[in-house]
Amino acid sequence: METLQTAYAGLTLRNPLIVASSGLTNNIDKIKDLEKAGAGAVVLKSLFEEQILDQADHVLYHSADYPEAYDYVQNYVRSHRIEEYLTLIREAKASCSIPIIASINCYDNGSWVSFARDMEAAGADAIEINILKIATVLDEKPGEYEKLHTDILKAIKNAVKIPVTVKMGQRFSNIVAVVNQLKANNADGVVLFNRFYQPDIDIHKMQFTSGTVFSSSSDFSNTMRWIGIVSGQIPNLSLAASTGVHEPEAVIKALLAGASAVELCSVLYQHGNGIIMQMLTILEEWMQSQGFKTIGEFKGLLNFKNVPDQSYYERVQFMKYFSNRD
Numbered sequence: 001m002e003t004l005q006t007a008y009a010g011l012t013l014r015n016p017l018i019v020a021s022s023g024l025t026n027n028i029d030k031i032k033d034l035e036k037a038g039a040g041a042v043v044l045k046s047l048f049e050e051q052i053l054d055q056a057d058h059v060l061y062h063s064a065d066y067p068e069a070y071d072y073v074q075n076y077v078r079s080h081r082i083e084e085y086l087t088l089i090r091e092a093k094a095s096c097s098i099p100i101i102a103s104i105n106c107y108d109n110g111s112w113v114s115f116a117r118d119m120e121a122a123g124a125d126a127i128e129i130n131i132l133k134i135a136t137v138l139d140e141k142p143g144e145y146e147k148l149h150t151d152i153l154k155a156i157k158n159a160v161k162i163p164v165t166v167k168m169g170q171r172f173s174n175i176v177a178v179v180n181q182l183k184a185n186n187a188d189g190v191v192l193f194n195r196f197y198q199p200d201i202d203i204h205k206m207q208f209t210s211g212t213v214f215s216s217s218s219d220f221s222n223t224m225r226w227i228g229i230v231s232g233q234i235p236n237l238s239l240a241a242s243t244g245v246h247e248p249e250a251v252i253k254a255l256l257a258g259a260s261a262v263e264l265c266s267v268l269y270q271h272g273n274g275i276i277m278q279m280l281t282i283l284e285e286w287m288q289s290q291g292f293k294t295i296g297e298f299k300g301l302l303n304f305k306n307v308p309d310q311s312y313y314e315r316v317q318f319m320k321y322f323s324n325r326d
């Protein structure tokens, strides 16, 4: 009998399918439905720093005539918003048995630390930090953007005992080196990758607009490449593949490349929760056909650690597929 159980970031999941942080996980009924549909864990919708600040600013605008109320209102709004989030964690823990991973979306170091402690106290099984910042500062020294990631991780790790994972963007000059730094600073897991907002331009209105919100299955190849490289170079670090996991086969490929779990978002918005069971069935059937009893038996089997020189590997593939085309 096959088991789909997997160890991810210090947690035991009944299967490797984690529902990614999004509107899919922003209330208790949806979370219960996802557990029923077979999810191995859920990452709650992130609490964004801006959400709290915007809300505070809105209220503060109306209390502009009462400057003495400023601190009171700001603290009230912050704690109220936070209390809603903590209530969601408590409700999810009370009614579900799958791990509940809280999510912090931040862009600077420090202001979220006490909030992480509150999440832990509310019962979160782990915290996923999503550092949503694009490096755009002209005179920033090389390395400062990367350092921000390790600084935030260190601050949160110092504050809590539960596992902390980092959901990374892709805009680094050396992804492996950054992940290595995260591991050195005790990250319990790394999610590759967050998908940033995709901007577009409306050429008729001559303005910036929003691009496609959802990923597509063609995004998966890049996710799989980096899972393979990172897992080959940095053993003993839990990785979750995120962005472009749409097909059941992509789950198997991510595990073969070295992921311990995958995070699903767009595919659930587009096809509904039923896709979870379809993915699990195909994973189980594939394991059966290959004679694997556990995920550990094949996790990372096709990562890049057996390739002596990855740049050579990449170059050869490039030459093979592109150089002979007219």
Ligand SMILES: Cc1cc2nc3c(=O)[nH]c(=O)nc-3n(C[C@H](O)[C@H](O)[C@H](O)COP(=O)(O)O)c2cc1C
Pocket: 020, 021, 022, 023, 045, 046, 047, 103, 105, 130, 167, 193, 194, 195, 213, 214, 215, 216, 242, 243, 244, 245, 263, 264, 265, 266, 267
């Ligand atoms: C509507 C929507 C809302 C999202 N909200 C969040 C969020 O609050 N926090 C976060 O870390 N990621 C958020 N994401 C990103 C997803 O968690 C995920 O990383 C991304 O969509 C890539 O995965 P996918 O290819 O499976 O969609 C959101 C994505 C979508 C489509």
